[in-house]
Amino acid sequence: MMGATRASGDRRHTLVADLGFGDAGKGATVDRLCRAGGVAAVVRFNGGAQAAHNVVTADGRHHTFAQFGSGTLHGVPTQLSRFTAVDPLALAAEADHLRALGVPDPYALLAVDRDAPLTTPYHAAAGRLRELARGEARHGSCGMGVGETTRYTLAHAGDEPTAGDCASRPRLLSRLRLLRDRLTDELGPLAAPPVEACAEAYTSFARAVRLTDGTRLRELAARGPLVFEGAQGVLLDEWHGFHPYTTWSTTTFANAETLLAEAGAAGEGLRLGVVRTYTTRHGPGPLVTEDPELTAALPEPHNGHGRWQGAFRIGHFDAVAHTYAAEVCGGVDALAVTHLDAPRRCRGLRICRAYGIDGDLVERLPAGPPGDLARQAELTGRLLRAAPALWDTPGRDPRHWSEAIGSLLGAPVLLESSGPARQGVNDLRSMGKSKYVSGKGSALSV
Numbered sequence: 001m002m003g004a005t006r007a008s009g010d011r012r013h014t015l016v017a018d019l020g021f022g023d024a025g026k027g028a029t030v031d032r033l034c035r036a037g038g039v040a041a042v043v044r045f046n047g048g049a050q051a052a053h054n055v056v057t058a059d060g061r062h063h064t065f066a067q068f069g070s071g072t073l074h075g076v077p078t079q080l081s082r083f084t085a086v087d088p089l090a091l092a093a094e095a096d097h098l099r100a101l102g103v104p105d106p107y108a109l110l111a112v113d114r115d116a117p118l119t120t121p122y123h124a125a126a127g128r129l130r131e132l133a134r135g136e137a138r139h140g141s142c143g144m145g146v147g148e149t150t151r152y153t154l155a156h157a158g159d160e161p162t163a164g165d166c167a168s169r170p171r172l173l174s175r176l177r178l179l180r181d182r183l184t185d186e187l188g189p190l191a192a193p194p195v196e197a198c199a200e201a202y203t204s205f206a207r208a209v210r211l212t213d214g215t216r217l218r219e220l221a222a223r224g225p226l227v228f229e230g231a232q233g234v235l236l237d238e239w240h241g242f243h244p245y246t247t248w249s250t251t252t253f254a255n256a257e258t259l260l261a262e263a264g265a266a267g268e269g270l271r272l273g274v275v276r277t278y279t280t281r282h283g284p285g286p287l288v289t290e291d292p293e294l295t296a297a298l299p300e301p302h303n304g305h306g307r308w309q310g311a312f313r314i315g316h317f318d319a320v321a322h323t324y325a326a327e328v329c330g331g332v333d334a335l336a337v338t339h340l341d342a343p344r345r346c347r348g349l350r351i352c353r354a355y356g357i358d359g360d361l362v363e364r365l366p367a368g369p370p371g372d373l374a375r376q377a378e379l380t381g382r383l384l385r386a387a388p389a390l391w392d393t394p395g396r397d398p399r400h401w402s403e404a405i406g407s408l409l410g411a412p413v414l415l416e417s418s419g420p421a422r423q424g425v426n427d428l429r430s431m432g433k434s435k436y437v438s439g440k441g442s443a444l445s446v
Helices: 026-035 088-100 121-133 146-155 163-167 169-187 195-208 216-223 254-262 292-297 319-328 373-383 398-409
Strands: 013-018 041-044 053-056 062-065 078-080 110-113 210-212 226-229 269-276 278-282 312-318 334-338 351-357 360-362 387-392 413-417 423-425 437-439
Touching: 013 026, 013 254, 026 053, 026 226, 026 269, 026 334, 026 413, 041 216, 062 088, 078 216, 088 195, 121 146, 121 169, 146 169, 163 169, 163 195, 163 210, 169 195, 216 226, 216 254, 226 254, 254 269, 269 278, 269 319, 269 398, 292 312, 312 319, 319 351, 319 398, 334 398, 351 373, 351 398, 360 387, 398 413
Parallel strands: 013 226, 013 269, 041 078, 041 226, 078 110, 110 210, 269 334, 312 351, 334 413
Antiparallel strands: 053 062, 278 312, 351 360, 351 387, 413 423, 423 437
C-alpha cells in the first residue's frame, strides 16, 4: 500500500520530517530550502538538543545543528516552539561554533516559546541512570536528558522548569531544586552541577534570546513562508514507533500541523518526507534490512558509534517500513531523496519490498491509533523475527532510484541529493512537474 498524498493546492509553508529512524538528511534539506531565499523562519517542532542535523557548505564549513534551525548559516531566524525541549547549556556551545563559522550573533536569530520545557543536567543524569539500569535491554538513549524532560513534565505537570522561568531567578531556583530533589529521591545522587550554577547560566540565556508567546508564529507566518524542521524520525515516534526502541517525542507532522493551525494557516503546509537511498538506524531496535557489509561500502563522515546510542547501523532501503511511516504521518505530499550517489558506490544496494515473518509474506505493516504501546511492542517483536523476502534492484542510475522510491511511497520526488557538491531541487510551487532545477551549495549527505 502506498503512502497517501494530498492534493497539492497552495502549500505556502513546508513541513520536513524524516520517514526513517533519523539521519536521513533533514538538516541539509532545510538548509537547501532556506538557501532558495524568502523563508521567514525555521520552526523546530519536536525533540531537543539530541538532534544532530549535519550541514556542509560549498566552501567546506560543517555544523551539526541541534537546537538552532538548519537555515541559520543563511541568516534565517529560528523559532523554538513549545514542543521543543530547550537545553541552554548545549545551546551556548552550539552558538559558539556558529560564531566560529561566521555567524556574528547567533542568539539574535533565535526566539524561544516561554512554555518550552527546559532540559537540565539533572534530566540528563537521571536518563543515563535509567538507561544503565536496563542493562542488555537498553533502548538506545542519546544520554542528553530529552526523554527524561518529557517524562518529568508528564509526571509533574505545572512544576516543570520552562524557558519562561529563566527570566525569574526565584521561580527558576525553586523549580530546579524541586526537580533535583525528586530525581535524587527516586534514583540516588545525580552527577550534575549545583542548582545555583545552572540558574546563573539560565538567566544569562534569558537575557540573550527573545522569549515569545503563542502570537509569535502568527506574526512570522504573515511575513513569509515557514519551514518546520522535525527531529529524529517517524519510525522512532513515541506512539507509532517500534516500542520500546522509541523517543519521548512526536516525530510525525502532528505538532507542526498544530502550530500552523494556531498561526491561522491550517492546511497550508506541504508535507515533505525525507529518506535516504538506504535505511539507517542509530542504536538497538528492529532494522530488518541490516547488512553489515554496507557499513564498509557506505562510510559515514558524521555518524558513528555513540556511548549511549550504540552503533550506527546500515541496511538496504526498506520500502515496508518507510511506507508505514508515510501512512502513520497521515500521508506525505512530496519526498526528498538523499544519498543518490550511494547506488553507484555500492553495486549491491537494493530495495526490500516485503518481509518474511513466521512463514508469511508481509508487504505492509498495519498502522494503529496512537496510545496503544502494547500493540506497538507486539509489532516490534514481529519485526525482530522478520527477514527481507522480496527485493527490487533499480541498478546504479540515480533516476531509477528516485522513480522507484517515489512510486513505492506514492509521492513525487521534489528534492534530490547526490553527495556533497551536487543536488537538484524542484520549485515547491510547481508540484507535479518532473523537470529538476540544478543547484550547488550545502551537502545533503548526513
